[in-house]
Amino acid sequence: MKLDTIAVLGGGPGGLYAARLLKKSHPDATVTVYEQGVGDQTFGFGVGLASRTQRNLRDADEASLSAIVDAALPHEMSMKVGDDEVRLAHGELLAIGRATLLSVLQRFAVEAGVELRFGERRAVTEVDADLIVAADGINSATRTASADQFRPSIVEGEGLYLWCGTDFQLPSAVFTPATTEHGTFVAHAYPYAADRSTFLIETDEQTWKRAGFDVSTEQTPAGETDQTSLDYLQEAFAEPLHGHKLIGNRTKWLRFRTVRCESWHAGNVVLLGDAAHTAHYSIGSGTKLAMEDAIALDRALLANDDLESAFAAYEVERRPAVEHLQSIAERSMVWWDEFPYRIDMPVAQLMIGYMTRAGKVSLERFAETAQTIVRDGLAAFAGCAAADVPASSEVTEWVLTQAQSVPESAVDVEVGDRPWSVEVRKLLADLPLSDAYRLTGSDEREAVLDRLDVAELIRRRGASVVVEVPAELRADAAAAVASERVDGVVFTGAGLT
Ligand SMILES: Cc1cc2nc3c(=O)[nH]c(=O)nc-3n(C[C@H](O)[C@H](O)[C@H](O)COP(=O)(O)OP(=O)(O)OC[C@H]3O[C@@H](n4cnc5c(N)ncnc54)[C@H](O)[C@@H]3O)c2cc1C
Structure with a gap:
């Protein structure tokens, strides 16, 4: 043309x-x-680039991609709750300012x-x-x-985030919570230059309000940084910040849209x-x-x-x-919105939840690449010694044998497609009173994954939840059971064993 x-x-x-x-x-x-x-003025700090990006960009325009990769910083990943920390040698993560x-x-x-x-x-x-x-x-x-x-x-997310940075290179990416008298804040932090790291912090609305950040957000003029929040969070995250400052760049609390x-x-x-x-x-x-x-x-x-x-x-x-x-x-x-509820979970098990949260990585594949973490995480889940956890090829079935069966009192609840935001709140509000639920719905994988996430929200209320899953989605079911998003699964359809 x-x-x-x-x-x-x-x-x-x-x-x-x-x-x-x-x-x-x-x-x-x-x-x-x-x-x-x-x-050279822009918003934000560093952004992460997944390796797949690089392959697509290389095919389209090798020269610019090489220049981007040369200017980016590779990093490993870690999760830390209190003194409990796991590190994941990923090898493919890059970030660039x-x-x-x-x-x-x-x-x-x-x-x-x-x-x-x-x-x-x-x-x-x-x-x-x-x-x-x-x-x-x-x-x-x-x-x-x-x-x-x-x-x-x-559609606006429920939680709030603050995109800040810090003036030193973190040794690796770290996901870490900080609990204050007002509630829990979670940092997603990663290095992107010799003297800079992204430090993105999230929290829920109640914590945000209790800390007075609804007021500081209101009082921060457009285009400026909410320094009140930064000062507070700098103290809350003093340990992962190694005493460094949090810096803003027109930084204000926002809800993701x-x-x-x-x-x-x-x-x-x-x-x-x-x-x-x-x-x-x-x-x-x-x-x-x-x-x-x-x-x-x-x-x-x-x-x-x-x-x-x-x-x-x-x-x-x-x-x-x-x-x-x-x-x-x-x-x-949704997984991150729920993070504060999981901070008592052993970090290796939490890492299993993190890696499998979106249905992109299966438990088995994660077990192949991070044997020790998955062993420790599954041992914590099953209450056994790490040595008793089987090889990666057997973890799916091993986890499923430990899933709970359907309690007799379970009430059936149908979960529609794409149940997020308004729909999920309505579903939770309309839930019939019971101590156990069995979630049903479409056999489409996306719908099943959504259902497994809804299960976790219902579990938070102290009820026990089993989810109907087509038999061919055993891997997704195992990941949800191992990360305690669901108590049990009921397999349906052909291939049922
Ligand atoms: C907190 C946060 C963290 C993120 N982290 C990551 C990450 O780790 N990795 C990742 O890949 N992505 C990340 N993103 C997303 C990423 O920033 C955006 O998806 C990406 O920048 C989109 O690029 P874009 O070119 O479409 O838009 P933008 O980068 O937003 O660029 C739009 C540009 O248009 C200009 N503009 C707007 N209106 C006009 C106009 N009328 N005339 C002239 N100029 C105009 C703006 O000034 C701006 O420069 C993150 C986003 C957020 C909010």
């Missing part, structure tokens, strides 16, 4: 990467990125011939171009202005990255999704003769991957 002018609204990772790829594919076109911010990532992508965009215009906020109606890529982020004004065409839905849009295009405008969709930060995939959108959009524009067909092809390619990650991210968000 012949394009003479391409305007990109937003110079975040999605917009900059799209601009470079599009300029390379349409060398005669004028490609302009409008970025409202100036120079957001500002560094943007400067690399700016350099590569300019090198390809893209014009970058900083300090210029633009609306779709203010630019004249054959193609307008709206990569204007989670607060996309483009999406809002044409909401009737993009048909967005935005999951954005979905029924359509990602309207006329000659196409949404990309956070403007089109978001996925909870705890799976570290937002940047990857935005950059992968850029790859798919570029390919679709090359392969089609008109914008409408290209945009349709772009959506067909990206939607399944985006929706898959969004459902993983939603489960991960």
Whole structure:
């Protein structure tokens, strides 16, 4: 397709990467990125990049990926509750400062011939171009202005988070809680430069209010940092911070918003990255999704003769991957929201829960890569010696033999698809009174995974919960049992043993 002018609204990772790829594919076109911010100022600290990102980006543009990897910092992962700590040699985790990532992508965009215009906020109606890529982020004004065409839905998470940093390099990534007189805060922290680490802190609404942060949030002017919260948390996390300071960058408590849009295009405008969709930060995939959108959009524009067909092809390619990650991210968000309730669990068992939380990693696979942690975690679960835990290939069945059977008093509760946010609150509020429940619902894997998570929320109320699971999803059932999200499972369908 012949394009003479391409305007990109937003110079975040999605917009900059799209601009470079599009300029390379349409060398005669004028490609302009409008970025409202100036120079090297941006929000946030470091972002994590999963290894898979790297493979996709390498295939699309080896040079920029190599530069990103060179500027990033690899790290291992650990979880620490009190003095109990486990370390996971992951080998694939990387993090990079957001500002560094943007400067690399700016350099590569300019090198390809893209014009970058900083300090210029633009609306779709203010630019004249054959193609307008709206990569204007989670607060996309483009999406809002044409909401009737993009048909967005935005769901707010229950918990609150604060994106801060610290001025030293943590020895590894660490997930660690701090309990104060007001409640529990949890840090997701990881190093991303020789003198910087991300220190993202979450809490629940009650704790947030008890600590007075509803007030400090209210009193912090737009664009400034909530220093009251930072001072308090610096003390609460003094140990993992090794006495260092927490630093802010327009840092305020927020609730994560999951954005979905029924359509990602309207006329000659196409949404990309956070403007089109978001996925909870705890799976570290937002940047990857935005950059992968850029790859798919570029390919679709090359392969089609008109914008409408290209945009349709772009959506067909990206939607399944985006929706898959969004459902993983939603489960991960719920897992983190529930974290404070699990802090009495031995950390090795907690790590099993963490790794299997979203259904991406099975218990068996985790046991193959982290034998000692899984042995210790399963021994804690079963109340036996680590030496009595079988080899990785046998852990699924071994765990399942220890699951509870259905109590006679169990009341059947049907859990619908995608039960999060409003629906889950309603389900919990409408739960018939009982000391035991049996959760039923669709046999789709996504629905089963959701059901296993809902089980954990009900267990918190002191009831015992068993979940119906199709027999072929034994691995998912075992992971949920081992991490005490559910007391027992009832297998259904063909292949039942
Ligand atoms: C707390 C937190 C932690 C995160 N951690 C990770 C992580 O570890 N790994 C990861 O991959 N992702 C992470 N993310 C997600 C990641 O930051 C985003 O998904 C990613 O930045 C999306 O890129 P984007 O280009 O779509 O949008 P953005 O990065 O938001 O960029 C949008 C840009 O558009 C500009 N803009 C907006 N409107 C206009 C306009 N009208 N005109 C001109 N410019 C405009 C903005 O100034 C901004 O620079 C995290 C997000 C949060 C909130």
